[in-house]
Amino acid sequence: MTADDRFRVTYRIAAVAEAEARERARGIALEQTVEIPDDVVPDGFIRDEIVGRVEHLGPDGTGAFEAVISYSPDSAGREVVQFVNVVFGNSSIQSGIRVTGIDTGPEITRRIPGARFGIAGLRRMTSRAQGGLIAPVIKPQGSTPAGLARIAARCVEGGADIIKEDHGLADQPMAPFEDRLRAVADAVGDANARSGGSALYIANVTGGGGDPIAQAHRAKELGATGVLVMPGLLGFQTVQALAEDPGFGLPIMTHPSFTGAFVLSPDFGIAHGLMYGTLQRIAGSDISVFPNVGGRFGFSEAECRSIAAACRAADGPGVPIMPSPGGGMSVERAGEMAAMYGQDVVYLIGGSLLRHGERIGEAVGAMRRALDAVEA
């Protein structure tokens, strides 16, 4: 394996002096690989190849330091989970360390291909050659399967590209997984047939207390044409296992539930673009949901732009995927949103849609027209 095969991670290290930053960087290089003191590291392959290498260290311009550490692809094998474990496993528990860059390098790219469909595949499947995709969210939790199915049908008739389930729909007594899936899949299928549409039905998968990979396959049998997965709760392996399985072969949308702590402090955790862009791509997500600027969450416009850029970067990892801002989207903001996100984007439209009751389809149609007007 050549030096260029190694993958590189950039860390922001809070330290007063360069010597302290260098010692912390060396500590990360050990902690994330062999997890033993330097004097115990065996000479040869383990010391030369497996232990992380501090390739660069210097001031980062914000009063902290930036360290680039390279790792052997063999530390990760071909597992996304183990890749992330090397990037930021135990070091996540040490304050003052934030992951600010990931360069997977050619070997990890060969081993872990990323998304199966990406932007191009989603446009083909939804027959939406250009313009932002509209994805109304089916909710609320507590509704019956029939109630959720009726909302889904209205939204398809209104021109939705994707029917996305709320991430809070699991396997609950008021709408058990099997009943919900059958009802909504049938409703979306019938509405597509009536309207000549090709809306996807992206069903939420939580595992039912058991195995979410098995449950995703069951979702497909029941008629889902895509799945929603929360990697912060279900692990990146759930995404990877489904993305790499040709026998599954449906698009995957990932949801940020439970992941806020990773991004909220500049002093630790993981940068926004990496968390909701790069890592989702490596895992195999086709559409990455994140909290939109101006909604109920505190992400800035710059943070949202960095996420969209990381999702769509032409140079990988894997194929470009769709960023999917959620929260604060409305007909009134369509122009502003289109100017900010461009066309390769999936707009989530959530709770506010329910204000329209049985006329929810008309609200979806109004959003389509507003986007078409500004995107033309």
Next chain:
Amino acid sequence: MTADDRFRVTYRIAAVAEAEARERARGIALEQTVEIPDDVVPDGFIRDEIVGRVEHLGPDGTGAFEAVISYSPDSAGREVVQFVNVVFGNSSIQSGIRVTGIDTGPEITRRIPGARFGIAGLRRMTSRAQGGLIAPVIKPQGSTPAGLARIAARCVEGGADIIKEDHGLADQPMAPFEDRLRAVADAVGDANARSGGSALYIANVTGGGGDPIAQAHRAKELGATGVLVMPGLLGFQTVQALAEDPGFGLPIMTHPSFTGAFVLSPDFGIAHGLMYGTLQRIAGSDISVFPNVGGRFGFSEAECRSIAAACRAADGPGVPIMPSPGGGMSVERAGEMAAMYGQDVVYLIGGSLLRHGERIGEAVGAMRRALDAVEA
């Protein structure tokens, strides 16, 4: 379902005025359940039962506010993932909110039983009726299966109660999962037979890029007598699925990799005792690993004590489990550690053990004698 069946979550809310805190609490109650604006919530079952209820709000004594919100068990169903999703899914992304208390209540306790073995079961399996258990960690990453097996054998002969694999051993070219498991399981089995011991072999499970639940079953076939799972990377459902499966029936140790961001700020995330105690118990962990005070991580003595207390609380959820501090453990600190943690504890002994080379078993024996001396 009665009001007492609801589960209760305490949140610390950073706010200047009580009215602001109350509005944020009401926001959490909506966000974590129906995820729609208040004016759109359907009357009846959804408004009355499903939407979270702010049961208490008041100053918390640190300049912030404390809100207790109750939720319907039917929001969670019987899934640990969905339970955590209700406790702190989207609200995790809103700064100024920290989970500081979880009371599962009787109905969730019935639906989600927790650990299969706990402290009592582990003592029975390891034949260690009293005193702290000693768990040397097999590493480093990059070693061959034979090299890891040799270390494991020496540690069993020295009196180890548990052979724990490093969480960085996955399915890598230098020690593929199947080869590693066979070699270490055989070595531990042989050493147990020679020494009359009953050390467990807790193998690390990452899924190999696929399904960690299936891989855990394979680990058992290959001779592992317990598994190590990283819920921060593999999800709590991996723990729940294994803990609840009588066909699996092995103890589960959980590891904190990738979870640091949850606890590092007092302003957001999850309190230490909940993250490494309560949530692990709900998921079904029998032994919860966490970074020990005085090692390479910054946890305070009070934080470590809160974790140990949460693992061992007599009133649930589920049966009491073993806290397992890692880092900074040595013969010299045995007295201090035994005074701090008492007897129901699994001491991880890591990289420093490797200094002893082929005499690593003697180092394990010295630790046993040091603990016995102070615990007698």
